Amino acid sequence: MFRNLKLKLTLIYVMVVVIITLFFMAGIHMMMIRSMKAQSDEIMRLVARNAGLNAGNRGALQDSRWFDYFYVITGPSGNIIETSPNLPVSRNRLETLVGKALESGADKGRVKTSRRAEDIYMFLKTVPEQGSGHIVVFLDPEPQNFVSGRLVRAFTVTGLAGIVLTFFASYFMAGRALVPIKKSWERQKKFVADASHELRTPLAVIQTNLDIVRGSPEETVASQMQWLENIDTESRLMAKLVDDLLFLARADSQQELVSMDHFPLAPALDEVVKAFEPLAERRGIKLNYKKAPDISLYADRTRIKQLVSILLDNGLKYTPGGGEVTLEVKNPGHGAEIIVSDTGEGIAGEHHGKIFERFYRIDKARSREDGGAGLGLAIAGSIVKAHHGTIRVRSAAGEGSTFIVSLPGKN
Ligand code: ADP
Numbered sequence: 001m002f003r004n005l006k007l008k009l010t011l012i013y014v015m016v017v018v019i020i021t022l023f024f025m026a027g028i029h030m031m032m033i034r035s036m037k038a039q040s041d042e043i044m045r046l047v048a049r050n051a052g053l054n055a056g057n058r059g060a061l062q063d064s065r066w067f068d069y070f071y072v073i074t075g076p077s078g079n080i081i082e083t084s085p086n087l088p089v090s091r092n093r094l095e096t097l098v099g100k101a102l103e104s105g106a107d108k109g110r111v112k113t114s115r116r117a118e119d120i121y122m123f124l125k126t127v128p129e130q131g132s133g134h135i136v137v138f139l140d141p142e143p144q145n146f147v148s149g150r151l152v153r154a155f156t157v158t159g160l161a162g163i164v165l166t167f168f169a170s171y172f173m174a175g176r177a178l179v180p181i182k183k184s185w186e187r188q189k190k191f192v193a194d195a196s197h198e199l200r201t202p203l204a205v206i207q208t209n210l211d212i213v214r215g216s217p218e219e220t221v222a223s224q225m226q227w228l229e230n231i232d233t234e235s236r237l238m239a240k241l242v243d244d245l246l247f248l249a250r251a252d253s254q255q256e257l258v259s260m261d262h263f264p265l266a267p268a269l270d271e272v273v274k275a276f277e278p279l280a281e282r283r284g285i286k287l288n289y290k291k292a293p294d295i296s297l298y299a300d301r302t303r304i305k306q307l308v309s310i311l312l313d314n315g316l317k318y319t320p321g322g323g324e325v326t327l328e329v330k331n332p333g334h335g336a337e338i339i340v341s342d343t344g345e346g347i348a349g350e351h352h353g354k355i356f357e358r359f360y361r362i363d364k365a366r367s368r369e370d371g372g373a374g375l376g377l378a379i380a381g382s383i384v385k386a387h388h389g390t391i392r393v394r395s396a397a398g399e400g401s402t403f404i405v406s407l408p409g410k411n
Contacts, residue, residue: 002182006174013170018163025155032151036144041108044124044137047071051084051128051135068140076132078102088140093119101125101136110141118142188252194359195245198373202234202241209234244375248358251382258300258386265295265304265329265336272308273327276316284321287312290328295336299387299407307383310376311340311403317370318401319344334409335389341402348397355393356381380405 051071072094073082080098087094093113100111101123112120121138128135209227216224251257273289280287297304308327315325323343330337347355347362354360361374380403384391387407395401 002178006171006178009174009177010167010170013174014163014166017166017170018159021159021162025159029148029151029155033144033148036147040122040139040141040144041124043069044108044122044139047084047137048124048126048135051082051137068143069137071135071137072098073128073135074098074102074133078134081133089113097121097123097138098136101138102134111138117145191248191358195241198241198359199238202238205234206231206238241373241375244373244379247379248375248382251386257382258303260298260300262296262298263301265297266291266293268301268305269308269327269329269338272305272312275309276312279316280325283316283319285316285319286324287316288324288326290326292329292331292336295329295331297336297407298409300383303383303386304407307380307405308338308340310380311338311405314372314376314403315340315342315344315401317372318342323400332406335407338405338407339402340405341400343400346397346399347393347395347401352393352395356391 047069048071051073068088070084070087070089072080072084075081078099080095083094089097096113097111101109102125104111104123104125107126108122108124110120110122120141122141123139124137126135126137127133209230212227213219213224221228247257269289269291273287277287312325312327319325319342325340325342325344328339328341330339351360351362355362356377357374358378359374360378361372364374381391384405384407389405389407391403391405393401393403
């Protein structure tokens, strides 16, 4: 799929470059032809003015090696009275040329004595100031054709070489342009595969427990409670998973994740800590909260609470009974620094870069038992990013973990 796309992009680039180049080449060619035509007309006018005077302004004219001209002065009946000394044609052909020029209704144009290119002449017909008859100046367009032909040949050669070069350059550029798209495509594919896998597990558990219940229809609901509770737990897990997936999908589609407002941080975090106290007590973990009063944040209150909940939930999940989890808020001058630390199992250095990835779990089986799908820190990362803040981890295996969130003040 990407090979075809790369080729398509390359061809589009090449076509655009070819069209622009053709446009410029045609412009240059046209300008040059026009300027040579204007010069030819000017020369023919000058020759016509000086025809028969002998003196004339011939010096300037003879210098122009690009223009090959001669003139003829005719009587009223078209008979040739005088010609310039430099006649490049025979008397016969001259008479034909003059006859055709005089017959032509226009004052200037082209006449030919045969179909061959070298027998074509440009002409200018004027009436002399004294006397009757005509002055007809002929100019050989061959040098102009030669220059124009040269230009077209040069354009063709450089144009073809340019197309080949543009093709390779565009192929390279298209490859580079596709790298981020390819990466995001791969990430998306992996995300969908992981999500399906995660959803399949609770669905399978629900199915199995339903089969057990169905297998004993004579039993009472109370006696089947164990299986029903399993179904309840798994469906709640699934609902949370679906919520998390929707959140990340919204983050991916660049939808607005946060609705910003000013709010005091302390009461918001009080609510979060209160919600986690029963869980901490059940697990025998001491939950500390080091408040920093008077911090007012410009942020999304609900998302900040969600972020702290994820970090506290992880702290409580990965800290054994008897340990401690501490939430600390600091005021670094503007914005806020939220630090969640625990005395738990810690995270080895090699995992630090990966734990913020979607579905990444250090111990898959363990994490699943605790209800984790590996999305918590990915969501935390998205929330922090939406607030233009940063999140980092300081931890080592067996030495507890510290997550530090820095949120900027209002810009
Ligand atoms: P999960 O839902 O599995 O907890 P997270 O994205 O929140 O997913 O965390 C990813 C992984 O990082 C976890 O599976 C766990 O291995 C590790 N982790 C996160 N927080 C902590 C912590 N406080 N202590 C030890 N390990 C942690």
